[in-house]
Amino acid sequence: MTDLLIQGPNAPADLLIRDVHVVAPRERIDGRHDVRVREGVVAEIGEAGALEADTAEIVDGRGRHLMPGFVDPHVHLRTPGQEHKEDLDTGTRAAAAGGFVAILGMPNTDPVVDSAPILRSLRDAAAREARIPVGFLASITRGLDGQELTEMGELRVEGAVGFTDDGRPVVSAGMLRKALQYQRLAGGVIALHEEDPSLSGRGCMHEGAVSTALGVAGIPSVSESTMIARDAALAGYEDGRIHIQHLSARESVDAVAAAKAQGIKVTCEASPHHLLLTHEDVRSLDTRFKMNPPLRTEDDRRALIDALRDGTVDCVATDHAPHARDEKEVPFEQAPMGVTGLETSFAVLHTELVRPGVLSLGTLIERMTAGASLFDLPTPTIAKEAPANLALVDLDAVWVAGEHGWESRSDNSCFAGRRMQGRVVMTVAAGAVAFRERAFTLVGS
């Protein structure tokens, strides 16, 4: 089988990061150290100030934290076919700016990634353009139509990390069952966007008091949770492995917890926007708050935070979904679903959850890297001999999201204009420097 992750050409880094606070919860490191990266590999972790300078670039780590780089298992790179929203270059640049060292692209492109030749050409493009390692999921059904299974076995041989019809549910239980059976041949996680179209209808926000006041059709929470319960039962019956994408409701958390308690192989993710925003934010009908699943109630938000803390929610995923400005500059009901998220994910969760003491920094780092192992990818680690996958973060830096523009081609961020504390200043992905904060000093002023 080919490598699941692929990236463009890069130069292995030689760095000496001096006197930096290393936080690596899995390795139980939480203290000041010098970290030497040689030829893209963590060569030495020493006492702060103890490592001798060699020819490598010296990075001043004082006042900064060094973490294992983040992994996002849910990104829309919009390539092929919708490069006006995002492409492999801009998407991976945005990811690197957010401290990510690996991301997984969704197959709902145009054409859909549903055959080996399309996957192959996409991976070829990534081998030229991707700034950080990228993996791709292929679709479960051809054209996301829910009618015919893709050639899952062949797609897997070509490097599909897993399978998903993301953006749409697999409506037919029988179709999902066949995919779960075929998973025994192909391997790869089946990731599911859960929604019952007969319940969500034409809805474009959470069904509740706010949708009622606005006269906008709603999507009830049970549209998601009933499908999770159904699909967990199918996965249990076929002994398959499923990953539930972007949980949004308390009922969904309960459904996943119940499935996990039964020993079903199910994992799940939550997005920063579902963890931090509610349907009250939609009152303005600002299209930057339109996404699927929709923002729900404060109670749902609290349930997601509790689940993230206790591990029912396994990882954070952004569901980074770029859209061009003119596509979003329309009335709410006409706007496409989706918001960007790569460049704000860590910062906004650090600001809103870690700083107020709701979540520990260690848990946040753990949940922002856990996506890797859920998809059979190596988990970024800070350990001797490990490939350098690092995020250097200034936890005190205060900035306003979007104030200097975005690396992403699109600017549909639901956190734009929000004050954040904590900024990624450097990202080392698969041994190469993928992002560096651009610092300009005005001379003579």
Added chain:
Amino acid sequence: MRHLISIEDLDREGIERIVAQAQRFAEVSDREIKKVPALRGRMVLNLFYEASTRTRSSFELAAKRLSADVVNFAASGSSVEKGESLKDTILTLGAHKPDAIVIRTPWAGSAELVSQWTSAAIVNAGDGKHEHPTQALLDVYTLIRRIGSLDGANIWIVGDVAHSRVARSNILAFQKMGARVTVAGPPTLIPRGIEAMGCEVRYTLDDLGEADVVYALRMQKERMTEAWVPSLREYATFYQVNGRRLGSRQVLMHPGPVNRGIELSGEVVDSPQAVITAQVEAGVVVRMAVLYEILAGARATQSAPNLEPQPA
């Protein structure tokens, strides 16, 4: 008041001011020459993305009675059909420097959105299923003329509340004026969480006798094909306001156009309790008051409008 986008833009005092102004204009409407020069030289643009006869003509008549220039722009047969976005349409029409844009669209929030793209004052003539504030104002006006005050009045809004912008604006406006509002209709057409707007919910008309005012909503035939109700026949059985259900002291309202035999029986439409024609009549004077408030409001607070007939 810069725009009228939602009933939330007005407090009780603001609603009363518009009602009082509408009464002054009503006196003018009874004259032989109905036109006043209050908005001479101002331009009002009617931009309708949805079919509308009464609201559009009512705004047109209101603007003309105030001597404003009126331009009507319907989305069908225009550049909109060639794929022009709402934003570009507004920017293009904005180049003609309208003083006010009266806009109706099938999308919630569009009036608010449009107000960000133009310096013209915006009057929301219906944004999706969200709001229809001038309808609520003319309903308040009609009711005040009929029953004097809404304070303590018990108003029932009956029918398809889920798909009604009239219901949403009226719930807000009636409550601001001191009325208690109950919504009643089939459970499939009463949206979840409507209690949060401060109204009571009933699924039968058994207690309709409590109401001082019965406000019936239009029941659209599409609701049956979309399976919101099993049949219009059954709907009429349970929810039609008819001679059996309507008491002689109750006031009957309807935003029009009426489906006789569905939400209302023919005899109640023609009954003395019905103020449906008065609502239509109120439409013009209330919209005159709204346009006047928005385009001449700052001056209006200092002096009464010039109601002298225009020289020919």
